[in-house]
Amino acid sequence: MNTSLNLAQNNKKASYSFLTLIGLLYGALLAVGGGQVSWTYVLPILLLTLLLDLFPVRLISGDELGASLIGFLALLIGFGLYTALLGIFISSLANEARQCGFRTQTYDPVRWLLRIGIYTFSICASTLALIGLEAALPGASLYTQAAAAAFAFKAVKLPLDGGIRKVLSGRAVLLGIRGRLRESIVLVILCIVVIPHLLDSLLQKDTFYEVGYTGLFLIFIVYFSNVYVREVAGWQRTFERFSLLFESRLSPDLEGHGMRTGIIADYLLDRLAYPREKKRVLVQVAIQHDIGKSALPAYLFNKRGALSISEEDEYRSHSEKGAEIIRTITEDARAAHWVRHHHERWDGKGFPEGFKEKQIPYESRILSLSSRLDHLIRQNSDNESVCVSVRKLSGREVDPSLAALIDLHVVQGLRDRIGQHGFVSTAEPVPEKSKNTAVQTMSYAENQGSYVGASTMLKLASDGLLYGLEQSELEASIVRLARRSENEQNSFYELLHFEDRTYEAHFYPENGEVRIALTDITPAIAYREKLHGETMNSYREIMSALSEGKVSLCLKENELLDRLGERLDSLSIIGRSDVGRSRDLAAGFTAKDDPKRMMRIKLAVSEAATNLLKHATGGEVTVFAHEKALQVLVRDEGSGIALHDLPKTFVASGYSSKRSLGRGFGVMYASADRVFLYTNPNGTRLLLEFKDVHDLRKFGGTSGSGILESAKD
Incomplete structure (x- = not known):
């Protein structure tokens, strides 16, 4: 041979x-x-x-x-x-x-x-x-x-x-x-x-x-x-690097998916006679089609087993979040529309709108096929298996006219193209398990935060009685859900909470009975909180380094509130007219012969109040005096800030996101001497400090402890 x-x-x-x-x-x-x-x-x-x-x-x-x-x-x-x-x-x-x-x-x-x-x-x-x-x-x-x-x-x-x-x-x-x-x-x-x-x-x-x-x-x-x-190519490389960054953060299985989808889309568009002037934009969108996943918690992608109903809804929101991010970055409404609908199915069973057939944008159909092909090529080393899978999806998930394009020649061409870009076109083989399998499995589970407490098998019998439950405080909730499962003849699971314990209950109806698997997942929740703390510490260090210590991310609310001095005055922010009033309130404590300092304070407070109205239903601006510093605390009860967006405000000029403080944060950062931030899903506290404000007029109001109590309520 x-x-x-x-x-x-x-x-x-x-x-x-x-x-x-x-x-x-x-x-x-x-x-x-x-x-x-x-x-x-x-x-x-x-x-x-x-x-x-x-x-x-x-x-x-x-x-x-x-x-x-x-x-x-x-x-x-x-x-x-x-x-x-x-x-x-x-x-x-x-x-x-x-x-x-x-x-x-x-x-x-x-x-x-x-x-x-x-x-x-x-x-x-x-x-x-x-x-x-x-x-x-x-x-x-x-x-x-x-x-x-x-x-x-x-x-x-x-x-x-x-x-x-x-x-x-x-x-x-x-x-x-x-x-x-x-x-x-x-x-x-x-x-x-x-x-x-x-x-x-x-x-x-x-x-x-x-x-x-x-x-x-x-x-x-x-x-x-x-x-x-070269400039356009540089933007594409930036998209590619960012795609790899957020994919690797979420899950090793996702890493490189965006770039491979872009390569596949590029290859398919050459065979679809797609207009070349639009091709570059669509390939970039293919690379970033899953960018909305960066706004989701990582545990959704590392969790073993099925997602709960609420978790499934949260996962499905990534296409809409991705559309928001794409529109913010590119200011291209078409690209955002393509990303929003890339999970629609040809049979109408997709999300977020349930569009079917040609209601789905043509580009979204191409993105859907490209994404599925990446998964199929990595899962199957045989080209014929990929073609068979695509034929099964044709008319169900993907556009039949696009599916007809995929044959052995195309699949091999895709493998070659993916390989030319340095990616392995098939999934890596799973290594053989060693003799100490049980120890390895436990170690892996603990590292992933997936280990659990005790599990119990329960049964709601045909006589209406619940058997096998030791935690009597959960009986009412379990019986109610079990009867729903029996009535709907549908299997599902839900999380149950009691005091400091969290349980995961799976319901399976069969032959007039409902079997229930009840598992204590409190250890996994604790581990997840530990990971969250480590993530918050990482963001704190990143933001401090990027701002040279000017911006501090507070891990607990009291870290911010303990800095407050004497309370001078406050104002509720309800409508647009309150933005100007809050600006004048803060500037009123500044010497009139220092117009530059006054303008900085007005600009920062105005941006903070504007962002409060934009991202929350309302809030409060409170002014404090701490030695010779003027402190302005902006408080809202909104849904919090996506922390992964904040570092970009330092490294990407003009960066904005609807779920971050956006361009306004850059103005506040430039105008204030120190910035302290605390945020969680229940609201945000933003403290702006202006040093050496010499003409603070004291109104004799309550001290900082008063706002401490109101902020914690």
């Missing part, structure tokens, strides 16, 4: 060498044919063509705009077919050198000769067009000649490109034809504008000046296109 493989490789190398030799002979003949040409004029144009091939205009879609066409047609119109063919030969060589990274071991003579062949047929079509133009319209202007040659060149090249792609990759000939036509029109217009001006100057002996002028113009286009494309 190895012998036959080596023989095949040797034959391939021999074929490549033969093709390369033909190419070199082709170039030599062209040089001989163009021997009568004045190289003084030709060489600068050849050099310009070479530069345009080495440094092409890059488009956001990932394609390259072949501006070297200007050089080919200038050579054709000014110096004849042989010279234009020589330009094509050199251009194709430069293109191949660039594509193989200037490494001889990756050089592909077949690709080079295919390019030469396509360009040769196209330039011959341009020649025939010029001959026909001369016969029909003798003495036609250079502008007319450039237009005729450019249109003929593109009219032949476009179908040849499509045919080659069909043969090599199986893509449809007309795939992406609209985008290619638009780019062709741009190139034709560029040829009509540049070529006559270039050739006119050549006739006036201004060769080097004109080539330099034209080259500088085109180099500017190349430079700015590359800068813009």
Whole structure:
């Protein structure tokens, strides 16, 4: 077998060498044919063509705009077919050198000769067009000649490109034809504008000046296109890094899912003739389609077994939360709409709206299929199994017309593409268990916070009595839920609380009875709280480091309240008019001869009160005096702040989220001398401190202890 493989490789190398030799002979003949040409004029144009091939205009879609066409047609119109063919030969060589990274071991003579062949047929079509133009319209202007040659060149090249792609990759000939036509029109217009001006100057002996002028113009286009494309690519890398960050935080099983979904979507969009100007946006959305999961607690993704009813509802909210985040980051309502509905199903059983069939946005259907394909490819090493699974999902979860696209060739192509980006395309094998399996299982469970207390099997018998329960205080709740399970003939589970214990009860109706599995999960709850404390400490350290100690995240409410000095005055915030009143209240304790300090206080308090109204139903602003510092406490009873958003306000200029303090926090951070923050699901306390406020007028109100009590109520 190895012998036959080596023989095949040797034959391939021999074929490549033969093709390369033909190419070199082709170039030599062209040089001989163009021997009568004045190289003084030709060489600068050849050099310009070479530069345009080495440094092409890059488009956001990932394609390259072949501006070297200007050089080919200038050579054709000014110096004849042989010279234009020589330009094509050199251009194709430069293109191949660039594509193989200037490494001889990756050089592909077949690709080079295919390019030469396509360009040769196209330039011959341009020649025939010029001959026909001369016969029909003798003495036609250079502008007319450039237009005729450019249109003929593109009219032949476009179908040849499509045919080659069909043969090599199986893509449809007309795939992406609209985008290619638009780019062709741009190139034709560029040829009509540049070529006559270039050739006119050549006739006036201004060769080097004109080539330099034209080259500088085109180099500017190349430079700015590359800068813009690099900036767009940088944004995509940022999305990718952020995707990996939140996925790894939630669960190792999720890590890389967003990037792989983006790769799959990119591959499928090439086969769906999806508009290239929208493709970049959709691929970025595919990478971030699950960003809403970053707003959910990590235990939802590491929990063993099914989620409870309330947990399932919380999990399902990630598509709506993701839509909010995407809209905030990109300000693109379309992208947010696609993310919101990527969990809808073709049969109408999805969420959040229960859309069905073509009610679901087309892009959301593509995201859904791409996401499912990532899971299927990782779970199955066999391509046929993936195809079978997709066929089963067709008409149920995914769009049948999209599912029909998936065959063995596509699945293998996806595996190859995922592998090229450094991902393993199949799930890693589970390591064998050691002899001490019980110890390992217990250790793993404790590390994951999934260990539990005692479990009990109960039964609600047909006589209506509950058997096996030792915790009598739970009887009423368990009987009520068991009867619901029996009436609905539905299995479910719920969490039950009594004093300091938490229980998980699973209900299973069968044969007129309901069996109940009751488990004490108090240890798991305690472990989860321990993890939460560690997470809070991490956020405290991150925020302190990013703000150089200016912002303190308080783990307990008293950490913030104990700092309060003497209470001066307070104001309830109910409506928009209260924002201005709160601003004036705080500024009233500042010396009038310090307008800069007064403006900072007004700005910070105004932003704090505005955010309070935006994210909560109302609250209170209270002013305190502590030595020479003015303290402004802003209190609300809202749903709290998503802590993972706060560090971004320091590292991402202009960052905002509806569930964070948003852009307003940046203003408060810049205006106050110290910021203290305490937040939980029951509300938020924000303390702004302004040092060295020398004109604090005391009203003789209650001390800080008064607000301590009201804040804790």
